Amino acid sequence: MAVEGRERARELEAGAQVLSGQLGKTIQRLRKAYSLSLSELAEQSGVAKSIISQIERNETNPTLATIWRLSQALDISIERVLATVDEEPFIEKSSKPDTPILVSDDGRMRLAIIGWIKTVEWLQWYDVTSQPGGVLESDAHQRGSVECLSVLEGEFEVEISGVVQTARTGETLRYRCDRPHTVRCVGDAPGRATMVCILKAAVME
Known part of the structure; x- marks a missing residue:
């Protein structure tokens, strides 16, 4: 079992290095396509010049927040930046x-x-459907995590530490989920929502 564990760890490490290397090449290619220097991209993205340089040289594994900032500065979707094969x-x-x-x-x-x-x-996301009166009680996630609940149909409420906020169709609630929290489908109609949980690894450097 110990040998299998070490083999699996090596496989995961190798996979992470491949993805990181491809990410660095993508960032560098896009930066040069826009004729941006490292300093200019750093200024536009808010990511330190040294960090961008490390990413391009495959010397660091950036957080999702860093990748998002770079994608915004380079005017490209984060999905495209994370794509493993640029040409396909x-x-x-x-x-x-x-x-x-x-x-x-x-x-x-x-x-x-x-x-x-x-x-x-x-990042974790879910398609939520509920009968009227449905209740989802959740334990605290990692410190610094944030959850977003976008209501597609019906009405939901979120309660955290005694504070309650309600959202109807077309509205979104964003809240810290690093403490126990409860989501309820309120009203007489069924509800549907999209729930996205942005974990500590993404929202904290």
Whole structure:
């Protein structure tokens, strides 16, 4: 078991190095395409020149927040920056039976895990459906984590440390989820929402 564990760790490390190297090449290619110096990209993105240089040389693994800032400065989607092969289109499909489902303790709220496994340590997102009165009680996530609940149908409320806020169709609640929190589907109609959890690894340097 110990040998298998070491082999798996080496495989993960090698995979991370490949992704990091491709990311650095992508950042450098885009920067040069816009005729930007390291200093100019640093000024536009808010990312230190030294960090950008390390990323391009494959000497560091940047956080999602850093990648997002660079993608904004380079006017490209973060998905494109993270693409493993720049020259080829990327399309991945998950079938309905392969999509994991979480169910609240009361059985009235269901969360389909639609997030990408490659970003699970940074970003998690779910398709939430609920019967009226459904309640989802969650433990605290890592310190510094933030959750976003965008209501597509119905009405939801979020309670944290005794503070309650409500959102209806078309509205979004953003809140710290590094403490116990509760999501409820309120009103007489079923509800649907998209829930995105941005973990510490993404929101903190």
